[in-house]
Amino acid sequence: MAGTRLPRLETLVLLAMGAVLVGSQSSTNRIPSLVTGQLTYFTVPENAPIGSSIFQISATDQDGDHLTFKTATDETTSLVNIQNVVNQGTVSTCKITLKIELDCDNSPRSRFLYFIIADNVYEIRIKITMIITDVNDNPPSFVALPYITSIPEDQAVNSVIFTVLASDPDTGLGGNIKYSFKSDQADYNAKFDLDPISGNITLKTSLDYEERSFYHLKISSMDEGSPSCPSPQCICKATPEVCKAEPVDLFITILDVEDTPPVFEGLPYIGTVSEDKPEGFLILRVIASDGDRGVAVPNNVYFTISGGKR
Numbered sequence: 001m002a003g004t005r006l007p008r009l010e011t012l013v014l015l016a017m018g019a020v021l022v023g024s025q026s027s028t029n030r031i032p033s034l035v036t037g038q039l040t041y042f043t044v045p046e047n048a049p050i051g052s053s054i055f056q057i058s059a060t061d062q063d064g065d066h067l068t069f070k071t072a073t074d075e076t077t078s079l080v081n082i083q084n085v086v087n088q089g090t091v092s093t094c095k096i097t098l099k100i101e102l103d104c105d106n107s108p109r110s111r112f113l114y115f116i117i118a119d120n121v122y123e124i125r126i127k128i129t130m131i132i133t134d135v136n137d138n139p140p141s142f143v144a145l146p147y148i149t150s151i152p153e154d155q156a157v158n159s160v161i162f163t164v165l166a167s168d169p170d171t172g173l174g175g176n177i178k179y180s181f182k183s184d185q186a187d188y189n190a191k192f193d194l195d196p197i198s199g200n201i202t203l204k205t206s207l208d209y210e211e212r213s214f215y216h217l218k219i220s221s222m223d224e225g226s227p228s229c230p231s232p233q234c235i236c237k238a239t240p241e242v243c244k245a246e247p248v249d250l251f252i253t254i255l256d257v258e259d260t261p262p263v264f265e266g267l268p269y270i271g272t273v274s275e276d277k278p279e280g281f282l283i284l285r286v287i288a289s290d291g292d293r294g295v296a297v298p299n300n301v302y303f304t305i306s307g308g309k310r
């Protein structure tokens with residue numbers, strides 16, 4: 001009896017084990033999930049190099065299945081690669097690397113990335129938000145060039161004669177612009193003042209057309225990013241010409257106004273006449289012209305005798 005019962009028991013045990021194996025492969029397989037504390041957003045500077053590792057996703061599978069990671073949309077596939085999938089115990093981790101150059105000055109500041117995480121049976125779709133942070137990578141550039149103006153020589157001192165303007169697409173201090181005169185024009189700097197914030201140029205001392213009728217100022221702009229642009233340290237991504245951001249010219253023509261008396265020509269005048277000349281005899285001709293050489297229509301000059309005996 002005993003010899004016949006033992007094989008039956010072994011068969012029962014084997015049958016039971018088989019049922020457990022079948023069960024673990026089908027009905028009890030559990031769905032993978034992100035690990036607790038896995039962030040679903042991250043920031044990346046817009047100048048992050050192509051190929052750099054920008055994020056890490058960790059998922060878990062309670063059955064200890066090896067998980068696979070895939071990009072789930074065309075946009076995600078165009079932006080990032082998945083690398084270095086590591087399966088360790090019940091946790092699987094992958095690295096996300098950057099596939100293209102980012103830019104947040106002219107494109108959206110955040111992008112949605114979609115991934116599929118799968119075990120042998122189930123897959124889950126997850127969304128990760130990539131926030132692109134600004135880098136000071138643009139120098140300011142002057143707008144509405146060329147800068148040409150003309151002002152009358154009697155322009156009021158302390159009045160605004162011109163305003164320069166530059167724009168900078170960077171945010172924060174990298175978009176704050178300061179204006180300045182080029183330093184090697186001290187004589188002009190004594191005549192004009194440039195407000196570094198507003199770009200207003202004011203007249204500091206009175207003008208005189210007869211002394212100087214034209215000014216040529218050179219004006220620079222720089223942002224306050226760190227490092228600031230333009231500077232040799234600026235992480236500039238534009239063309240070399242834009243990155244250098246040379247000073248711009250401001251040409252100021254001074255207009256003459258009627259403020260100068262007439263001047264005699266051919267001085268001194270000495271006339272002689274013999275006493276027997278009749279009345280009306282021409283002794284001397286005096287010539288004078290308007291002192292305002294720059295006016296379109298010079299003033300008429302009138303003569304009077306103001307001293308001596310007639």
Ligand SMILES: *[C@@H]1O[C@H](CO)[C@@H](O)[C@H](O)[C@H]1NC(C)=O
Nearest residue numbers: 160162163195197198199200
């Ligand atoms: C700049 O000049 C304009 C007028 O041209 C004036 O309205 C403005 O207040 C000035 N700004 C500063 C800071 O002086």
